Amino acid sequence: MRNFVEQVIETPPLRIGEQVPRFSARTTQGPIDLADFRGRWLILFSHPADFTPVCTSEFIALARAASKFDALGCALMGVSVDSLYSHLAWLRVIHDMAGVRVEFPIIEDPTMEIARAYGMIGCEAQDASSIRATYFIDPDGVLRATTCYPSTVGRSVPEMLRTLAALQRVQHGTALAPADWEPGQDLLRAPRETLADALRPDSPSAWFFSTMKDNG
Template sequence: MSLRLGDIAPDFEQDSSTGRIRFHEWLGHSWGVLFSHPADFTPVCTTELGLTSKLAGEFGKRNVKTIALSVDSVASHAEWIMDINETQAANVGFPILADGDRKVSELYDMIHPNASETFTVRSLFVIDPQKKVRLTITYPASTGRNFDEVLRVIDSLQLTDHYQVATPGNWKQGDDVVIVPSLKDEEVIRRKFPKGYNALRPYLRMTPQPDK
């Protein structure tokens, strides 16, 4: 059964390139990004893992841990990481799960038979500190992930968790946000949004990002 937004991300214990991982314990109180790859030594995934390594500082600022998955072995991962580091000028330090028994792939519904009966599709999950799934994206094998979008969504989730706002289309850090329609008390609105707001419609009230 596929995971839906708000579901608790399944816990598991599995070997990885950095040792045995007990997933919920490993996450601790952090956010997490779990993303899968069809196999080691695949070109698009090599670029993605290199990019993830280079974005370690950005993920760290957001209290996000990253963890990849491939169905190949720990020994294969070790060789692949050397290739990634060399070809992408990277330094992969995050774990790559060795999911040879497909345990994690099946828990997270990463095997799509109409795409491949053996290889995982390229899924990505954002998981919050309460272990809830907050975002799912599944890409075709031919298309590399947009990690700027992953970071943008995490920024939106973290902002909207703390303020009664939503983020409009193409929003990025520093842009105006939308006051949620359920908030109607003008005194409460003035207190929560002292910078004011622009009511384009009664249901569409734009306000400066409240934590800036």
């Protein structure tokens, strides 16, 4: 089964707030279509290659934290240029070495169609070995956040969970997540954008900086 991507030619890097390209592909959990994940959050993340030390550490950590992502209504999905058979062999080694099962799907992208469609690499790139990109996609298929690391530095799973939780808290536009926010801590209110609020004598800063409880 050959991968299918809606947009692959001269596709610029995705921007926050844009609809992500739909694709179908072979994975370690069977054929998938991105449309099947509508209605829930999805984290799509790339890794440079199977059987590499940093990627192995990431997949062990993500497999151990999979239930935490699931509790937040979020699916995980990996992607790399390696073949499906390479993915399966690697997951067997991870299982035997660390005692964990990687249950989330890993996509094979040998032609780099998906990597190009998502702007992970340029159209002229010969390989995707430096990719360690992460895409936080909302239930409507819209990109809400993205991160990119070099191949030599692994992701922080706690930061992925924190970012996901923050995106979910602010999605309705009434709250903002402050610096170093963690679930359960106070959020910030969206600014009140009227002169009357700005001129209130009791609190000259409350119109743009006030807190609210995190109700989960």
